[in-house]
Amino acid sequence: MNKLNKLSFTALILCIIAFPAGASAESYIVLEGDSFYTIAKDNNLPLTHLQIANERSGFQLKAGETITIPDSVSTENKELMAKLVHAEAKGEPYEGKVAVATVVLNRVDSSKFPDTVKDVIYEKAGGVYAFSPVKNGAINNGYDAEAMKAVNEAVAFRDRGMGSLYFYNPDKVSSDNWIFSRETIKTIGNHRFAK
Missing domain, CATH: 1.10.10.2520 (Cell wall hydrolase SleB, domain 1)
Known part of the structure; x- marks a missing residue:
């Protein structure tokens, strides 16, 4: 298994643990050019909610990385x-x-x-x-x-x-x-x- 696949698999396992079955979240594989800001905007979420859900404080993401997108509440x-x-x-x-x-x-x-x-x-x-x-x-x-x-x-x-x-x-x-x-x-x- 190459390094990128291992990283994606590990991220996916962490999402499953943090957000068990039935949890209100979905996994998202980061595309080239994505950032927490653009993903938050596209999903109508506050930036901080997306960062907290992924236990991150920065803005940068790597293409191929899997993150969690929590459900939005109006x-x-x-x-x-x-x-x-x-x-x-x-x-x-x-x-x-x-x-x-x-x-x-x-x-x-x-x-x-x-x-x-x-x-x-x-x-x-x-x-x-x-x-x-x-x-x-x-x-x-x-x-x-x-x-x-x-x-x-x-x-x-x-x-x-x-x-x-x-x-x-x-x-x-x-x-x-x-x-x-x-x-x-x-x-x-x-x-x-x-x-």
Whole structure:
């Protein structure tokens, strides 16, 4: 196997590990003249998202190299997610805000939930909204810069989270609630994140 093929094969294996089956990303073989900038522009992605997805900080690429192109999330969906993050995680650590946004993306990628950001956020099962800010209208109160930054980070690192599909504040949920039966992955601030 020549050096270029070994490099491409290694990059492909790294993409498979970083973005397992079902992950929202695709592989792309770099063409002569491509750069992170041109690929990001062609795929309607922020440059930093493409660089983060490939664990790179520079701009240069080599023809034949395989990189990962994460799925793009529309500005409208990012704004909706930022409103949810702001309403759900106001006063929580930044890491918790990123984790809340990640839960939304994990649900979009899961076969157990709707396929779009909007449908996940506004999901209503058994007459109950999945997220309390939708029910109480707090989702309509806007968002701040930190909430949008958290959303952008969650999008950039999509599918690199711990697979959490739920989050809750144990102090605000009755102890007999079904959510306590879910496996807790991590606690950040007042929220528990679970599978």
